[in-house]
Amino acid sequence: MQLGGYIQALARGLDVVEQCAGITRAQLVEMGARPDFAEKLLGLHAVYFGDTMFRSRQRKARRTGHDVFTLLDIERYCSKLKARKAWELRQLLAATPREKIPMVAKAKLKEWRPPRDPDPGVRVTRRAGRNHTLSITDSSLNISKLLAVLKTTDKDLLTAAHTVFRGGGGSGQKLQSNVIVRLDELDRIVDGDGEEIELQLTNGATMTGAEFVREKLADVGLITLVHPHHGPVNLYMASRFANTKQRLALSAEHPTCAWPGCNAPAEDSQIHHLTRFQDGGPTNMANLVPLCAYHNAVNDDDPEKPTGRGRLDRIDGRVHYLPPWAGPPIPIESPAHPPRSAPGPARASTDPPASGPPDPRTTPRGTPAPVSGAPPHNSGEPPDPPPSS
Incomplete structure (x- = not known):
């Protein structure tokens, strides 16, 4: 085949893919295809001509005029999604001009796959013969508090971390930052929706109105916010845990x-x-x-x-x-x-109850009496109901 004919064949895209029906990988390799390219061609045939529950989208996607390599690029984006969304994206990209496919695909992936919030925790990255990394993932508020402790311990944060970890410094500094409250957020707090307000701090952290009150007044116990014109706004409990x-x-x-x-x-x-x-x-x-x-x-x-x-x-x-x-x-x-x-x-009650717990005084001799009618510890089952009166 001359070069022009080869390029024209690849440009026909789905025409080439459709001709893979009934052909094996070994046969494609025997025809001169590289093994990995043979796998990709068969994969495209399975997508556009194989069995699927999304036949309507498959038919519409087959109207595309993209070449083989553009079809492979489309599959690279679709492989990041589950079947339903993958077919929605495949149909969209099949009708998108080739030069706009990366932009459209990335926008849809960002919309459908928002970045996953990393789980809180401490992680260690070890590198042979090089420096290791200790990373801490937590809420923006907690990270800001940890950073505040380091900054008040030493200007060099690595030195400060060594000092704190070894038991020196680190006096548990209170959060020092400006809190930005918009007027519309203040109106919501007055209406009793303060728990839903997210406040932005100038150190990059965020916190709810309730978290800010607890941070500043953690030793008080109960905090009532009072508006000068509207009166009491909300009541916050500073801690769930007993001191x-x-x-x-x-x-x-x-x-x-x-x-x-x-x-x-x-x-x-x-x-x-x-x-x-x-x-x-x-x-x-x-x-x-x-x-x-x-x-x-x-x-x-x-x-x-x-x-x-x-x-x-x-x-x-x-x-x-x-x-x-x-x-x-x-x-x-x-x-x-x-x-x-x-x-x-x-x-005291003048009306006897219709039913009650077993009376310890009537327990047969030799049988341990229940303590005040309560179920025994670790019985694993709820107590038996009292006998009918």
Whole structure:
């Protein structure tokens, strides 16, 4: 074949591809094609003439007049997408002038495949015989805070990092930066939408209005924003986690896990919010109680995921167990509260309950009595309902 004929054949694009029907890779190589080019030709035939659930787009894409090499360029872009989007892009590029294909393809890929936010973490890159790299990925706010510590430790940030990592310097500097608040954002904060506002800091970080308040007033606990004309705007809770003083005081009230019958030490327990933090429960003494990890998990405080194990609540200043069978609240033993002479409901009632927990006083001899009607620790199952009255 003369050079002109060869070039004309490649320029016919799909005409060449269509003639690959029923031909194997070995046959194409025998005809003189390089093995990798033979693979690519067969791949184009499978795309434009093979079976697919996107037949309508396939027919429209076959109207293209692009040459073989342009078709291969189109596949390079389409290979980065899943089938449905790949066919949408293939049909678009098949009708796009060759010189505009890179621009159109990159714009669509950017639209359909936004850059993935890297996962937070610490990564090490090791290079044989060369310097290694320690990289930290976190939110813009946290990275700005780490950088602020380094900058206040030493002008040379590498020296500062060595100093901080070895236990010197690094006093946990407060964030020092201007916060930019537009007037329209201020209006939204006044309307109670401050949680959705993203503020831009002059050090390159971003934070919500609530994060900024917590950063500046983290030791206060509860912060109310008050507008000079509109009055109180919003109330923020500074921390979800109990501080050291709160943990010590809670451990004094309940030296062990507060779930009835559990002896897990309070110092090994988690601090549980009686009213869930996500439901607005504050991190204060009245709303906290120590629970071991197991009973913190089975405590029935999530209306969307009931466990059937009952839950804890504080009534008249004392933690009580509320059984799942709607019996009377059962007070939890605590050195902070005087023991009762006999177990009974938290409040007197003249109407007997329709049903209640098993009475320990009627438990047959030799059978361990349940503690105040509560399920045993690590039973793995919710307690049996009381017998019908």
